[in-house]
Amino acid sequence: MTEPLKVLIVEDEALLAMELESLVEEAGHSVVGWATSSAEARSMIESTDADIAFVDIHLTDGPTGVDVAHYIGEKKRSMVVFMTANPKRIPDHFAGAIGVIAKPYTMNGLTSALRYLQEGVRRPPPVSARPAGFTLSPAFEAVWAPAA
Amino acid sequence: MDWKRTREPADAWHMTDDLHVEHGKGDPFAAAIRATRMSMVITDPRRPDNPIVFANDAFLRLTGYERHEVLGKNCRFLQGPKTDKAAVAQIRTAIEDNADVSVDILNYRKDGSTFWNALYISPVSNDKGEVQFFFASQLDVSDRKRSEHRITADKDRFEKAVKERTAELEAALEAQTTLLHEVDHRVKNNLQMISSLIIMQRRTIKDEATRHSLATMLERIEALSTVHRRLYQSKDVSRFDVSDFAKDLVTDLLTASGRSGIKPKLELDPIVISAEKATPVALMVNELVTNALKHAFKEGPDGTTAGRIGIKMSQPDGHFKIEVSDDGVGMAEANGDASFGMRLIKSLARQLHADIEWRDAGPGTKVVISMPNEPQQKGLSHD
Ligand SMILES: Cc1cc2nc3c(=O)[nH]c(=O)nc-3n(C[C@H](O)[C@H](O)[C@H](O)COP(=O)(O)O)c2cc1C
Ligand SMILES: Nc1ncnc2c1ncn2[C@@H]1O[C@H](COP(=O)(O)OP(=O)(O)O)[C@@H](O)[C@H]1O
Ligand SMILES: [Mg+2]
Numbered sequence: 001m002t003e004p005l006k007v008l009i010v011e012d013e014a015l016l017a018m019e020l021e022s023l024v025e026e027a028g029h030s031v032v033g034w035a036t037s038s039a040e041a042r043s044m045i046e047s048t049d050a051d052i053a054f055v056d057i058h059l060t061d062g063p064t065g066v067d068v069a070h071y072i073g074e075k076k077r078s079m080v081v082f083m084t085a086n087p088k089r090i091p092d093h094f095a096g097a098i099g100v101i102a103k104p105y106t107m108n109g110l111t112s113a114l115r116y117l118q119e120g121v122r123r124p125p126p127v128s129a130r131p132a133g134f135t136l137s138p139a140f141e142a143v144w145a146p147a148a
Numbered sequence: 149m150d151w152k153r154t155r156e157p158a159d160a161w162h163m164t165d166d167l168h169v170e171h172g173k174g175d176p177f178a179a180a181i182r183a184t185r186m187s188m189v190i191t192d193p194r195r196p197d198n199p200i201v202f203a204n205d206a207f208l209r210l211t212g213y214e215r216h217e218v219l220g221k222n223c224r225f226l227q228g229p230k231t232d233k234a235a236v237a238q239i240r241t242a243i244e245d246n247a248d249v250s251v252d253i254l255n256y257r258k259d260g261s262t263f264w265n266a267l268y269i270s271p272v273s274n275d276k277g278e279v280q281f282f283f284a285s286q287l288d289v290s291d292r293k294r295s296e297h298r299i300t301a302d303k304d305r306f307e308k309a310v311k312e313r314t315a316e317l318e319a320a321l322e323a324q325t326t327l328l329h330e331v332d333h334r335v336k337n338n339l340q341m342i343s344s345l346i347i348m349q350r351r352t353i354k355d356e357a358t359r360h361s362l363a364t365m366l367e368r369i370e371a372l373s374t375v376h377r378r379l380y381q382s383k384d385v386s387r388f389d390v391s392d393f394a395k396d397l398v399t400d401l402l403t404a405s406g407r408s409g410i411k412p413k414l415e416l417d418p419i420v421i422s423a424e425k426a427t428p429v430a431l432m433v434n435e436l437v438t439n440a441l442k443h444a445f446k447e448g449p450d451g452t453t454a455g456r457i458g459i460k461m462s463q464p465d466g467h468f469k470i471e472v473s474d475d476g477v478g479m480a481e482a483n484g485d486a487s488f489g490m491r492l493i494k495s496l497a498r499q500l501h502a503d504i505e506w507r508d509a510g511p512g513t514k515v516v517i518s519m520p521n522e523p524q525q526k527g528l529s530h531d
Contacts (some may be wrong), residue, residue, distance in 0.1 A: 013337065019344035022351070058333075085336035086329065088380075104340040104373035107347060107366065108404030131403075132396035133377060 002122045005029040005114070008050035008078065010041045010068055012060045016103075020054065020083075023107065027114045038064035042071055050078045051121055054101070057084040069095035079121060081113075087135070094137030098144075102133050109133040120144055187211075187286040189223065190272075193279055197222045198243070201281075210288060212258035223284070226265070228256035239269065246271045246279050252289060264293040332380050339373045364438070364489075371397060371434035375426050388426035390468075391416035391461050397430070398437055398459055405441050409454035416461045419468060421521060428496040429470075433459070435493050436472040436515050444476025444512060455512075468521035473514040479506060 007024050009031060011017040021031045032048040035041035037060045045053065053072055057065035066089070069080045073096030080097040082090055087102050094100075098120070101113050112131035119126035125144040130136065136144060181188055187207040191198045199220045208215060211226060218225075227236060235253045242249030248270040255265040266287040271279045343366060350362040378393050379385060398412050421429060437457060445453040460471040497504040502519035 013341070015341050015344050016337075019347055022348070085333045085340070088329070102377050103336050104343065104370075104377055106370040106373060106400050106404070107343065108400050112400075112403055129399075132399055133374075 002118055005051045005118050005121060006032045006049060008032055008041075008044055008048060008053040009034045010036075010053055010055040010059065010065065011083070012036045012056060012058065020110075023110050024114065027111055029114065029118070035059075037061045038068045038071075041068045045072050045075060045078060052079045052081060052098075052117060054081055054083045055097070057082060057086050057089050063089060066091060066095050069097050073097070081117065092138070094139065096139075097137055098140045099134060099136040102135065105133050187288075189218075189284050189286070191223065191282045191284070193243075193271075193282060198282065207286060210257075210263070210286060211255070217258075226255040227253070228262070230254055230262065231256075239267070242269065243271075243282065246273075252293065255286075262290075263288050264290045328385070332376075336373075336376055339369065339376055343369055343373065367401070367434060367438055368431060370400070371430045372427060374400070375430045379423060379426060386423050387420045388423050390419050390421050390426070390429055392418075393426070393430060394433060394459055394461060397433060398457070401434075401437050401441060402457070407441070407445075407453050409452045410441065410445060411456050413456055413458040414460075416459065417463060419461055419463050419521070421468065425500060428499050432493055432496045432500075432517065433470065433472065435489050439489060440472065440474040440476065440513070443482070444474040444478075446477060463521060466521065467518050470517040471514060472517075473509055473512060475509070475512040478508055478511060479513050480508070 005024075007029055009017050009020055009024075011020065011034070014036075017034050017036075021034065024031050032050050033044040035044045039061065041053070041055070041059070044050075053068075055065045055068050055072075057063055059065055059068070065082065065084065069082065072078050072080050080095070082094070082097050082100040083103065083105075084090070084100060085103040087100050090097075090100055098117070101110065105113070109131050112128070113134045116126045116128050116131055116134065119128060120140075130145060182204055184204065185206050187210045188202075188204045189200050189207050190202040192201045195201075199222055200218050201220075203215060203218050208218070211218070224236070231254045235251050238251055239249055239253070248268070250266070250268045253265050253267055254262055256262050266289040267284060268287075269282055269284040272281040272283050274280050346362055346366045346369065350359055350366070353359050353362065374393060374396055375388070378396065379388060394416055395414060398414065402410060402412055437459070440457050444457075445455040447453050456475050458471070458473040460469075460473075462469050493504065496502075497517065497519075500519045502517050504515065504517045507514045507516060
């Protein structure tokens with residue numbers, strides 16, 4: 001069994017965070033924190049040992065998700081996956097993130113993405129097919145899904 | 149000064165003055181120059197400062213001077229403070245080089261009023277190639293200049309107006325785009341929330357039938373979500389790549405069912421439909437695929453199900469054709485004309501002006517949908 005993931009949720013919408021938490025836990029992973037703003041996200045990344053952070057672009061203090069990703073990337077302890085209804089706002093370099101789960105995702109889309117990410121984080125590259133609605137950053141595309 | 153060696157008598161131009169008195173006698177060519185309505189002067193470069201030695205009446209009329217006021221003077225007395233220095237320099241250079249020159253220059257009359265002078269100067273040489281005279285004609289082109297100015301001013305005004313209008317339109321477009329993104333963002337977030345609400349509600353419910361209803365409802369909403377997720381990914385938000393969507397949907401439904409024994413068979417030509425057709429097509433495909441998943445396959449003795457679900461999308465002769473097939477039990481035993489799923493499919497087909505037909509595929513079922521579709525534009529589907 002691959003070790004489950006410790007997940008930090010950075011999402012301003014309570015309902016979505018709640019549901020995401022349930023789905024993450026149903027998939028056998030654990031949620032180590034929920035941040036709604038960039039400041040909260042920064043302090044939680046310090047106080048938790050999350051493997052992966054799901055980061056929305058739009059938080060309670062504005063479109064600060066990309067900054068959060070940068071910050072997490074510099075700490076080098078956790079990886080970032082954007083989770084947004086606005087993927088066009090993600091810069092081309094993805095601020096070091098693995099990729100993006102575009103909202104609205106389906107329940108199965110999310111579960112598949114979790115499995116894919118678990119494989120990729122624990123034993124890269126992932127063996128399952130990349131789920132629909134999940135896009136890799138160019139940097140990770142090169143490593144996780146090199147063109148045959 | 150070497151007047152006498154030239155062929156013309158030194159007093160050639162005084163002769164023309166004589167002609168004026170004795171009209172019709174002497175040189176008819178000189179007489180013509182005297183009398184023409186075109187202003188003309190002749191200067192003598194061999195005298196100090198190239199003075200006027202002849203001026204016709206038209207020149208005097210144009211400039212407002214008397215003949216005795218102009219004879220012996222250099223023509224620069226016609227220039228004034230607003231005369232363009234560059235134009236003067238151009239004339240000076242041409243005269244130094246003994247060359248022709250044609251230039252529009254602002255000149256002043258005796259009364260101080262100004263006019264635009266279309267000046268043409270050319271040297272007149274003798275047999276030996278020595279310049280003897282400069283000949284010039286002056287034409288009052290103030291009217292032309294005025295309209296030229298007006299045209300330039302009009303053009304400037306027009307360009308300014310166009311620039312302003314373009315800026316306005318760009319700002320409006322920018323606002324529209326921002327608004328579109330904002331609305332799109334909200335629609336997507338709201339769809340996500342609706343799904344979340346259903347999932348959360350379902351967790352609290354024990355009754356199988358209700359759970360089943362909620363699951364079906366979630367599938368339908370997720371089909372809509374997938375449409376929306378894909379809709380704004382392309383640059384052209386009015387077109388929808390239905391084959392890419394179908395691939396997403398089928399993969400999602402199959403993995404969600406957890407039945408790895410059922411294999412998809414996708415034959416998807418890249419087909420683009422208009423955005424308003426995207427939702428009904430998506431819902432219809434969702435119904436057909438979930439039906440096949442739910443009803444077509446019997447569990448084997450080992451608790452697993454095996455089978456194949458096929459989706460084919462093609463566009464023969466301007467018709468968009470969708471085929472959803474399975475190799476399951478077939479529909480002979482189905483009695484479901486009154487069921488909601490079937491009604492939904494049929495209503496959506498009507499909305500799309502689509503023909504829909506359930507065929508016995510022996511084994512299994514094949515549903516064939518055919519609807520008119522606008523011609524495909526190359527390159528739209530994958531940019
Ligand atoms: C035959 C002839 C006719 C001329 N007619 C005019 C004229 O109508 N208006 C004007 O501004 N300059 C006229 N000029 C130009 C001036 O006489 C002078 O050559 C010019 O101003 C350049 O010299 P400057 O820099 O010494 O003034 C004429 C020159 C020549 C030789
Ligand atoms: N591909 C299929 N294979 C076998 N039976 C089918 C298939 N599609 C539909 N049916 C039958 O038609 C009935 C009506 O379908 P539908 O209106 O979608 O209702 P529901 O899916 O809620 O049962 C189903 O209950 C099933 O018996
Ligand atoms: Mg059904």
